[in-house]
Amino acid sequence: MNSRCRIDRRQLLLAGATTLAGVAISHNKLHAAANDRMKVAFIGVGGRGGGNLKTITATGAVDVVAVCDIDTRFMDHAAEQFPGAQKFQDFRKLYDAVGNKIDAAVISTTEHTHAFATMPALKLGKHVYCEKPLAYNVDETRRVTDAAADAGVVTQMGTQIHATPNYHRVVELIQSGAIGDVSEAHVWVGRAWGLQSKKDAEKNGDRLFVDARPTDAMSPPPHIDWDLWLGPAPERPYHSVYFPGPNWYRWWDFGNGTMSDLGSHWNDLPFWALQLDAPQTVEAFGPEPHPEIAPASMKAVYQYGPRGNRPAVELTWYQGSEKPQRWLDGEIPQWNSGVLFVGSKGMLLSDYNKHVLLPENEFTNFKAPEPFIPDSPGHHQEWVMACQGQGETASPFSYAGPLTEANHLGNVAFRVGKKITWDPKTMTCVDCPEADPFLRRRPRDGWSLQ
Template identity: 75%
Template structure:
């Protein structure tokens, strides 16, 4: 199969901006795997339990897709889904899937664990197939950049699974911010109440749930007979099976397999300011929380991003809060205390949003405000727009050209947290300037037998 060259080290700024798709509606909508309008797409579904099962159900519901192959490391799930789609070829190893049926499919849907996203996605891109990949796009900055580059070279239709991106509420917020409803935005604050990860040591010991263990288990367990533990580990360093890792969402909190709340919910919540404010690569990132743990992501933390001017938009500071951390204006009661939200602070007012609603503040100032005419097109649905784009009908709204830089920025919040200092980001060269200790958190060597090509 064709393999794009690894040019990450010489990836200059101009090419980074092109590949990252700063025009927020840009999409990769042409490619060798494009299905004709009257054809049904043959799709391989990699990861078909949980989120993967939901993706499979939604995409097949369009009536335009044939399930050509399914893949899962859980034999129970593979058998159950295989009974529903008896014509689909079954695999436990996606490498074998691509080797055996890669030439016969039009597209792949990747819904594996975070640490295998890039490895399940890259072969499809190298084969010139369309890809839908769950969020986050990849496990670290390096893998994310490689996938972004490969998608640009393949010229196929891509979509990251940020389903709320298709919601009308996000569309209206983007229109309000970009049309200047609250003036020039100098601050954005994003907070989520979910706290998957390590709390303070006292809280961790007081909590009885097994998810709140505060160190890597030393004893090994025998994997369930239905689980291929070695395949589940994939490119991650080998370690004995334990049920604090599997099943999900246990693995989200372990650095070895994921990046905690930030890379998970950051894909959804940071998406809104990233889109509305036309953000690109941050100039600096600084993070705060309990001392970083070598094994487990934090339950609560704050990350502060500084972005330069973008066109006619001024520099902006964006702050992420998770768990118990909240913006000061929220704590002081200066805004409604929504459990999770995004606050834009502009020269003419503020805008507060969550997934399904938004409000301009102070409300009395905007009593007679008339919103702009809609200019962000309504979506037929996040999955449906990917299927339609693969068939040459429209575009995707969260292609890898957009989702890649968003994912990189989210990962950098964790990088800054783990090194414990403010990082200055050189996006073109994928380096934290003057901070060599960040390198292990930007990339890692995959286990033998695993490669991005």
């Protein structure tokens, strides 16, 4: 089944890469009519979840059936805005109570519970919008991706930058051959949250310096259910270094650091433009891996084989203090974060909002191709419209799943401390059994993806 699903995703990705995201959803078990209002459950309604609630309901096409959050402050605030919505702290109880009354679910929980909040909706045949990263590890990601394919529903991962005109134009330039055959891609982000020295933490604006699991005990605030927040993760006492966010994402038990946080946005651009899927090998470099905390600075080198008429490519990820050599040598503009494509005819440098062809003097008279990727009505709007049978989503799970898997593999290589060879059919690192605990984990009792 895994082999079949990978081939299907691969074919879809290559066949449609010049449309919105390279993947089309052609058959859905349910569509709300264009003028119907969708009945939606919102799981996680504080922070990013509050933003998703506001933006999706602003489309005017959604009725809020239920709101759920382990923090009663956010849950109550959301319910005040939508008095007809039922309130829940436990999303498992939400699905038991209203699962058959909703058309869709919006998941904005923490990374380690994404799959567990998403899977019940997919099994019920409901449309899903899930924040990035799609799931906590490679195994959970594949399970969600396969379940979405089986359900045949509309899905979207929350990579909002994917819908912006700048990303569209960059993909068009790369895929139309503006800089020739691309053999290298470099992705760097300036964020340096994670395991670092106290001095570096202060320098990087990281107000929460931490280098070990706390030994002192704290009582959780009365407005949160700590056991529900832990969900499938191993049990540990509450401490403010984990909650509230974004503190949790640097701890391996709950998240995967900067890679899974920002990799979803920044690696998205080369993944889309170069039609990438599963890497052949991944090797990571950085400090000695910490058993509890993700690194602030590291780099990971991915090797991808040929794809159709596209040559093999090496993609390198840099975070924190790590930067590409061309950046260090001053050969390119020293943007704090960016994506650099290196081709046989030149280079292209991009960030979220702008891009430039390099060397600039060699592209003075260059004429960009006519746009062939349609503009998006908005990342949330296109999901709502697709659920109503109008168009497709730009980052469905069939695309976002392989992207998320690749990001996670960068951390797997870092944690095992050696180059890994990835077999996407068996979902194993070849001759590297020590990688298995980082690919999958057994959830805590009471939590299951079955």
